[in-house]
Amino acid sequence: xxxxxxxxxxxxxxxxxxxxATPLIFGTLxxxxxxxxxxxxxxxxxxxxxxxxxxxLTVFGGANLWVGLLAAAACGALFxxxxxxxxVPLGLSQHVTGLGITLLASSLAYYLFRLAIxxxxxxxxxxxxxxxxxxxxxxVPVVGPLLAAxxxxxxxxxxxxxxxxxxxxxxxxxxxxxxxxxxxxxxEAQGIDPIATRIGAVVAGSALMALGGAFLTLSAFNSFFPTxxxxxxxxxxxxxxxxxxxxxxxxxxxxxxxxFDAYQLRLQAQLGKEVPYQLFLMMPYVLSIAALVVMxxxxxxxxxxxxxxxxxxx
Amino acid sequence: xxxxRRETQSAWLMLAAPLAAVAVALVLSGGxxxxxxxxxxxxxxxxxxxxxxxxxxxxxxxxxxxxxxxxGLAVAVAFRARVWNIGAEGQLYLGAVAAxxxxxxxxxxxxxxxxxxxxxxxxxxxxxxxxVLPVALRLRFAVDEVVTTLLLNFIVLLxxxxxxxxxxxxxxxxxxxxxxxxxxxxxxxxxVERSRLHAGLILALVMAVVVQYVMTRTVFxxxxxxxGHNPAAARFAGVPVGRTLLxxxxxxxxxxxxxxxxxxxxxxxxxxxxxxxxxxxAGIIVAMxxxxxxxxxxxxxxxxxxIFVGADSMGRAMGVPSFIADVTxxxxxxxxxxxxxxxxYRIRR
Numbered sequence: 001x002x003x004x005x006x007x008x009x010x011x012x013x014x015x016x017x018x019x020x021a022t023p024l025i026f027g028t029l030x031x032x033x034x035x036x037x038x039x040x041x042x043x044x045x046x047x048x049x050x051x052x053x054x055x056x057l058t059v060f061g062g063a064n065l066w067v068g069l070l071a072a073a074a075c076g077a078l079f080x081x082x083x084x085x086x087x088v089p090l091g092l093s094q095h096v097t098g099l100g101i102t103l104l105a106s107s108l109a110y111y112l113f114r115l116a117i118x119x120x121x122x123x124x125x126x127x128x129x130x131x132x133x134x135x136x137x138x139x140v141p142v143v144g145p146l147l148a149a150x151x152x153x154x155x156x157x158x159x160x161x162x163x164x165x166x167x168x169x170x171x172x173x174x175x176x177x178x179x180x181x182x183x184x185x186x187x188e189a190q191g192i193d194p195i196a197t198r199i200g201a202v203v204a205g206s207a208l209m210a211l212g213g214a215f216l217t218l219s220a221f222n223s224f225f226p227t228x229x230x231x232x233x234x235x236x237x238x239x240x241x242x243x244x245x246x247x248x249x250x251x252x253x254x255x256x257x258x259x260f261d262a263y264q265l266r267l268q269a270q271l272g273k274e275v276p277y278q279l280f281l282m283m284p285y286v287l288s289i290a291a292l293v294v295m296x297x298x299x300x301x302x303x304x305x306x307x308x309x310x311x312x313x314x
Numbered sequence: 315x316x317x318x319r320r321e322t323q324s325a326w327l328m329l330a331a332p333l334a335a336v337a338v339a340l341v342l343s344g345g346x347x348x349x350x351x352x353x354x355x356x357x358x359x360x361x362x363x364x365x366x367x368x369x370x371x372x373x374x375x376x377x378x379x380x381x382x383x384x385x386g387l388a389v390a391v392a393f394r395a396r397v398w399n400i401g402a403e404g405q406l407y408l409g410a411v412a413a414x415x416x417x418x419x420x421x422x423x424x425x426x427x428x429x430x431x432x433x434x435x436x437x438x439x440x441x442x443x444x445x446v447l448p449v450a451l452r453l454r455f456a457v458d459e460v461v462t463t464l465l466l467n468f469i470v471l472l473x474x475x476x477x478x479x480x481x482x483x484x485x486x487x488x489x490x491x492x493x494x495x496x497x498x499x500x501x502x503x504x505x506v507e508r509s510r511l512h513a514g515l516i517l518a519l520v521m522a523v524v525v526q527y528v529m530t531r532t533v534f535x536x537x538x539x540x541x542g543h544n545p546a547a548a549r550f551a552g553v554p555v556g557r558t559l560l561x562x563x564x565x566x567x568x569x570x571x572x573x574x575x576x577x578x579x580x581x582x583x584x585x586x587x588x589x590x591x592x593x594x595x596a597g598i599i600v601a602m603x604x605x606x607x608x609x610x611x612x613x614x615x616x617x618x619x620x621i622f623v624g625a626d627s628m629g630r631a632m633g634v635p636s637f638i639a640d641v642t643x644x645x646x647x648x649x650x651x652x653x654x655x656x657x658x659y660r661i662r663r
Contacts, residue, residue, distance in 0.1 A: 044458065082648075090317070090650050095460060096399050096602055100647045107640030108346075114635035116349050216359070234464045278476040285465040289457075296457040311316060311639065 014150045014264050017222060021258035022150075023048070023229075025157040026212030026252040027236030028243060029164055030205040034080075036168060036245055037201035038181040038194075039087055042098025044209050045233030046105030047079045049226075055108035056217035056224040057116055059126045069153065069214050075212025079105050088195055091308030102233070110226050127221040129153060132178040147214025151219040154213065158251075159177045160208065167249040177201050181302035183223035184309040194309050209233070230287070238288040244299040253291075260287055317659040327657055332603075335653035336617075339646035343638055346465030350634045357628055364627030365620035371627075373509035377581065377618035379612075381406070381590065382591045383518040384573035385597025386611035387525050387605065388441075392566035394529065394606050395542040397449060397559055401463030402570040403594025404470035409571025410585045413475055413480060413578045417496035426499040433500045435574045441571015442564040444470070450561035453556050467594070475587050484584065493585040500590075502580040512580035519612065521569065526608040528565075538562050570594060591622075600649045605654055618643050 027044060036040040041047075051072035079101055086097045131149035137148040147155075168174040176197050179187035184194035202214040212232065217224050230285060239257060243249035261284050268280040365375050385402045392399035399405075411620045418434035424432065448462040475491070478484075482493040502512040529535035537558045540548040549555050577589055600618055604610030625639030 086648065086651065090652065090655055092655060096393075096598070097648070097651060099595075099598055100602075100644055100651065103599070103640065104644035104648065105643055107637050110638040111346065111635050111641050113639060149405045231465075231468050235462060236467075238461050238465065241461070249539065275482060276476045278479075279474040284468050284473045285468045288465050289462055292461060293451060293455050296455050
């Protein structure tokens with residue numbers, strides 16, 4: 001049993017947890033914002049892929065890392081606008097449109113990447129975000145050193161949690177989003193425009209998703225390669241259910257998931273000879289399904305999720 | 315802007331809308347081809363030649379269309395009943411693994427046609443079970459099957475990789491990760507000499523007709539469509555909704571699993587982790603392009619296969635990344651969704 005405990009006690013594990021959690025925090029918050037307004041966004045996997053690509057390409061073209069993040073957010077917002085235009089005023093199936101967006105965004109990302117960067121032996125790299133290493137963090141007990149090892153986008157993700165929680169819980173805008181997700185007809189009776197609210201929420205949520213992808217190329221790896229998002233978008237969709245559509249629980253879910261992922265990576269290194277490595281790789285997905293089974297009944301889904309809203313039609 | 319339901323759907327609109335959708339998708343991807351600096355008319359000409367320009371091109375397109383017909387049928391059947399089966403890819407791979415598990419040896423010495431049937435059935439059963447599980451989870455625990463079927467795709471692909479590096483590993487594959495091949499008696503005959511086109515195409519076409527019949531002419535088909543249209547009303551009318559959904563899951567997963575078994579028996583003879591270049595996901599597009607009509611799936615599958623095969627050969631000839639095929643097909647899906655909406659609604663200011 002020593003192996004299991006030693007791994008848990010290492011600082012490297014906890015640094016990795018924050019790193020692995022970052023794209024999941026962005027993705028889960030983004031999906032959560034969309035769903036709170038009543039729109040399921042299965043475009044997430046593709047939007048993250050495109051965000052990863054365009055952020056990398058922008059920085060590779062000589063722009064600042066922050067401009068790369070902005071470019072990703074802007075492209076994510078555009079794909080969100082496409083998803084919203086099809087599902088909100090037109091009321092098309094959110095499932096099918098979302099999958100269409102995923103296929104379009106990811107294949108477009110591969111296509112544009114190949115146009116810009118012809119096939120090479122080793123993929124070109126950019127200078128990624130460096131650990132922040134702020135001096136004052138050394139004085140923070142326990143988590144100080146862990147945070148000092150992180151890069152700026154991780155802090156951005158962590159900051160988004162209270163911001164989104166506050167906006168949703170305590171602002172008129174948040175109330176409009178929540179009402180639209182629960183009952184768009186009632187929202188309209190209160191003078192809220194459900195169509196505009198949904199479009200806005202999907203656009204903003206999709207921008208967050210793309211930032212999750214951008215983290216992968218600008219902080220985690222410093223190059224772009226196809227399939228690098230590796231199901232993180234789908235895991236985020238599962239985490240929204242685990243989070244019961246609440247931002248703080250989304251953070252908790254992403255951290256738990258990342259802990260598990262980081263832990264299995266290290267166990268794999270220790271036990272890899274005795275157990276097929278694929279079993280370890282399967283665990284995050286099995287865990288996601290298990291979390292869904294446990295949480296789905298208890299979670300209170302936004303009542304109007306996936307219900308198209310048409311004025312004067314029930 | 316608002317949508318207004320049309321009282322009548324004119325025949326020419328029903329015909330023109332899908333054609334317009336495909337045209338718009340082709341124009342948009344033409345713009346993307348132009349970005350690469352290649353001549354757009356020449357690129358489209360090469361795609362057409364690559365897909366249909368020779369005997370070999372036609373057989374390649376039909377070979378590629380075969381699994382797409384089956385996964386397209388799988389998705390169409392499921393979506394009709396509003397079972398959101400996003401897991402056709404995983405069902406296909408599990409069907410392929412089951413085909414190898416049953417077909418690698420022929421201990422009973424079954425004659426070829428019988429062994430082919432047994433192996434195909436094994437693939438179908440495996441695929442069916444893989445969709446019955448998430449649908450049962452939905453019925454029992456209210457877990458949305460969209461996410462579970464998606465996550466199962468990843469699990470199955472890792473399982474395949476585990477099998478071909480472990481118990482099913484081919485010792486003669488020189489370390490290349492591939493499964494042992496199926497018995498010669500379990501391979502499908504070729505339809506055209508010196509081509510990869512195999513009898514699986516006929517099986518897929520037969521399944522399209524059978525599924526069309528089942529969905530439109532049987533009590534089960536009516537119950538499945540009623541459940542998809544309005545579950546509450548269907549339950550009120552006495553449809554056993556839960557049981558119907560499980561049957562739909564078995565049929566849908568079975569078709570996708572069959573696709574995997576047929577790919578093994580017809581094309582490769584063994585399983586690798588690149589057996590399918592996303593046939594399961596493309597099946598979703600095929601089904602939507604066909605507006606969930608089983609017979610329409612055949613046309614949509616051939617269209618998609620032609621784009622993939624044609625773009626591959628165009629890409630090689632002109633140096634345009636062949637990812638343009640996926641972009642075109644995804645664009646066609648989105649434009650088709652809008653076009654189909656416009657056949658039932660009109661937009662009013």
